[in-house]
Amino acid sequence: MRSVTLPFGTFYNGDCIGGAQAHLPDNSVDLIITDPPYGIEGDKLHRHYNRNEEYVVGGYVEIPATEYGDFSIRWVKEAERVLRPGGSMYIVSGYTNLYSILHALKQTQLQEVNHLIWRYSFGVFTRRKYVSSHYHILYYEKPGRERTFNLESRYGLSEKSPDGRSQNNADREDVWIINREYKPGTVKNKNELPVQILTKMIQYSSHKGDRVCDFFLGGFSTAKVAIGLNRHACGFEISEQIFETKIPEIENLTPGYLLSSLREPVLDNPENSWKSWTADEIRQLTAEYVRLSAEGMTKKQILHELGETHGRGHWAILKALKKNGLIPEKNRTSKRTASS
Ligand SMILES: C[S@@+](CC[C@H](N)C(=O)[O-])C[C@H]1O[C@@H](n2cnc3c(N)ncnc32)[C@H](O)[C@@H]1O
Numbered sequence: 001m002r003s004v005t006l007p008f009g010t011f012y013n014g015d016c017i018g019g020a021q022a023h024l025p026d027n028s029v030d031l032i033i034t035d036p037p038y039g040i041e042g043d044k045l046h047r048h049y050n051r052n053e054e055y056v057v058g059g060y061v062e063i064p065a066t067e068y069g070d071f072s073i074r075w076v077k078e079a080e081r082v083l084r085p086g087g088s089m090y091i092v093s094g095y096t097n098l099y100s101i102l103h104a105l106k107q108t109q110l111q112e113v114n115h116l117i118w119r120y121s122f123g124v125f126t127r128r129k130y131v132s133s134h135y136h137i138l139y140y141e142k143p144g145r146e147r148t149f150n151l152e153s154r155y156g157l158s159e160k161s162p163d164g165r166s167q168n169n170a171d172r173e174d175v176w177i178i179n180r181e182y183k184p185g186t187v188k189n190k191n192e193l194p195v196q197i198l199t200k201m202i203q204y205s206s207h208k209g210d211r212v213c214d215f216f217l218g219g220f221s222t223a224k225v226a227i228g229l230n231r232h233a234c235g236f237e238i239s240e241q242i243f244e245t246k247i248p249e250i251e252n253l254t255p256g257y258l259l260s261s262l263r264e265p266v267l268d269n270p271e272n273s274w275k276s277w278t279a280d281e282i283r284q285l286t287a288e289y290v291r292l293s294a295e296g297m298t299k300k301q302i303l304h305e306l307g308e309t310h311g312r313g314h315w316a317i318l319k320a321l322k323k324n325g326l327i328p329e330k331n332r333t334s335k336r337t338a339s340s
Pocket of ligand 1 (some may be wrong): 014015016017028034035036037038059061062063129191193216217218219220221222235237238239242293
């Protein structure tokens with residue numbers, strides 16, 4: 001099997017099942033992101049990706065529908081073996097063969113974390129039925145260690161949108177609305193995943209230097225984004241034509257090239273946020289609360305002031321005040337209390 005090793009990744013031209021068996025040790029991968037062939041013979045689904053077929057890289061290898069179930073079991077088992085405990089896997093799947101992938105996952109010890117929906121616009125045109133405009137993303141973990149999940153890698157917990165919603169929460173909803181990249185006139189793989197989706201998965205589920213693997217490289221989009229975010233990439237592509245078209249693009253990448261395009265989350269991690277309160281601190285907090293209330297400050301102002309003084313977040317102060325009876329029980333869930 002031909003392989004190409006670069007300072008930031010190793011790529012194999014061959015079948016992912018045999019390739020993983022030969023080249024990837026047990027528990028050696030931190031994150032798998034992959035988009036297996038869909039097993040749809042006479043596939044027309046891809047056409048809306050890039051309407052002019054002349055710009056689609058040839059050589060895409062499809063799996064016959066009759067073999068799809070068995071093939072899925074075999075590659076998913078290999079993925080399980082190479083993933084480290086606490087590692088994550090994202091599998092992108094259309095609905096036609098979703099059943100086979102879910103069935104394959106059931107044969108492993110991997111556990112579901114989320115079943116995500118990727119919704120995009122410009123679904124395939126139809127006249128006599130609804131327009132399909134989503135994919136499934138199966139987000140699984142290998143048990144045995146705490147899973148990497150970088151909660152504030154994109155939005156700080158305190159960041160709010162203009163309508164007052166938590167941006168962090170919104171970003172972590174399980175329906176992802178992300179458009180495909182329509183690049184007229186450029187040569188690409190049939191089903192290239194958008195940079196935005198891959199960036200999001202990699203930010204939440206890995207650290208710099210982690211090994212990110214794609215069993216079905218196609219246009220090498222997972223590898224490109226992983227390298228762009230300073231991760232180590234690896235993967236397999238069975239088609240020689242695709243492999244040889246994409247390798248020069250990979251060789252020309254500068255590691256970390258995407259980092260400057262990431263938004264900087266606003267982190268509000270007060271220095272004492274993880275420490276428990278001492279009796280002295282609680283006495284001091286109580287006295288300050290009473291004094292500031294008497295001065296006519298609103299609760300919101302007091303929480304802010306006390307947070308600054310004690311090096312703790314809004315919710316930690318609120319909790320301590322409630323626990324010590326300074327904020328009455330009946331106001332606990334009242335929005336007005338927290339924001340007035
Ligand atoms: C859906 S595409 C992957 C698209 C890719 N995620 C991207 O963004 O460009 C699936 C790819 O898997 C390749 N493939 C098919 N069977 C394979 C196998 N047994 N091992 C490795 N790659 C295979 C196909 O040639 C195709 O390029």
